[in-house]
Amino acid sequence: MLTEHFPSPKQIAQDIAENGYHIYHNAISPETIRNIKSFWCAHFLNWRPTKELSGPNLRFGGRNFIIENKSTTRHMIRSVNFLWNPPTHPVSRNLSSAIYKKVNQAQGLPENYGFEFTPERIGIFIGTHWYPPGTGFLSAHTDDNVLLPELLFMIPITSKDSDYDGGGLFVKNLKGQKILVDDLMNPGSIVFYSAKREHGVDLITSRSPKDFGRISLYAVATFFKTRENDPPYLRTIENTHYRLKGIYKKLKRSLTGLGKS
Numbered sequence: 001m002l003t004e005h006f007p008s009p010k011q012i013a014q015d016i017a018e019n020g021y022h023i024y025h026n027a028i029s030p031e032t033i034r035n036i037k038s039f040w041c042a043h044f045l046n047w048r049p050t051k052e053l054s055g056p057n058l059r060f061g062g063r064n065f066i067i068e069n070k071s072t073t074r075h076m077i078r079s080v081n082f083l084w085n086p087p088t089h090p091v092s093r094n095l096s097s098a099i100y101k102k103v104n105q106a107q108g109l110p111e112n113y114g115f116e117f118t119p120e121r122i123g124i125f126i127g128t129h130w131y132p133p134g135t136g137f138l139s140a141h142t143d144d145n146v147l148l149p150e151l152l153f154m155i156p157i158t159s160k161d162s163d164y165d166g167g168g169l170f171v172k173n174l175k176g177q178k179i180l181v182d183d184l185m186n187p188g189s190i191v192f193y194s195a196k197r198e199h200g201v202d203l204i205t206s207r208s209p210k211d212f213g214r215i216s217l218y219a220v221a222t223f224f225k226t227r228e229n230d231p232p233y234l235r236t237i238e239n240t241h242y243r244l245k246g247i248y249k250k251l252k253r254s255l256t257g258l259g260k261s
């Protein structure tokens with residue numbers, strides 16, 4: 001899965017401190033990338049949105065979901081996997097989890113940070129994004145929440161030139177220069193960057209309608225919400241639902257004679 005060229009946590013920390021981002025080549029085995037690519041291309045080709053909410057509604061116990069994120073700042077199809085659910089694709093989950101443990105170590109955090117339940121409710125999730133050609137993009141932004149780990153990583157699953165020909169991930173380095181990361185990546189490469197550095201995805205373009213576009217894989221830490229974050233009216237609706245369900249069950253039992261001695 002990871003090759004001998006995969007950087008040590010110490011190396012990653014050093015390179016990020018120097019440039020704000022760093023690309024490592026031949027870090028992931030070609031078979032792993034091929035396996036992940038063939039799964040996600042087929043998955044995204046036949047995707048249907050799940051009913052789960054995304055964005056601010058990432059919550060403990062939630063189901064995996066796949067949705068389209070379309071707004072003035074982005075367009076992508078987003079698959080999100082939580083560690084408490086069976087993986088949508090086990091190889092993708094194993095790979096991104098193994099890498100996230102190195103991300104933790106590179107920041108001086110315990111290897112299992114984000115993999116365990118804690119009162120802070122910080123945990124990781126695994127995301128796969130598909131940016132379709134002609135429409136896929138993500139505006140420049142930073143993810144600099146001081147309470148979350150700063151180091152991010154991204155693995156390209158499809159490749160510029162063979163699956164799309166324009167656009168892709170960019171990161172601004174410590175000198176403020178815009179680095180077109182996807183232009184520098186090959187299958188098996190990985191990029192690490194600081195969440196404080198401005199980054200985004202320039203519009204993905206392609207020459208042929210057969211081109212798939214851009215797929216990338218990552219894992220990231222987030223704050224998970226719980227029922228406590230629900231507005232009170234949602235609890236009222238939920239309580240009413242379960243009260244009515246109880247009444248219905250009792251009624252059904254008395255009508256069918258079940259439960260009588």
Ligand SMILES: [Fe+2]
Nearest residue numbers: 141142143199
């Ligand atoms: Fe971001």
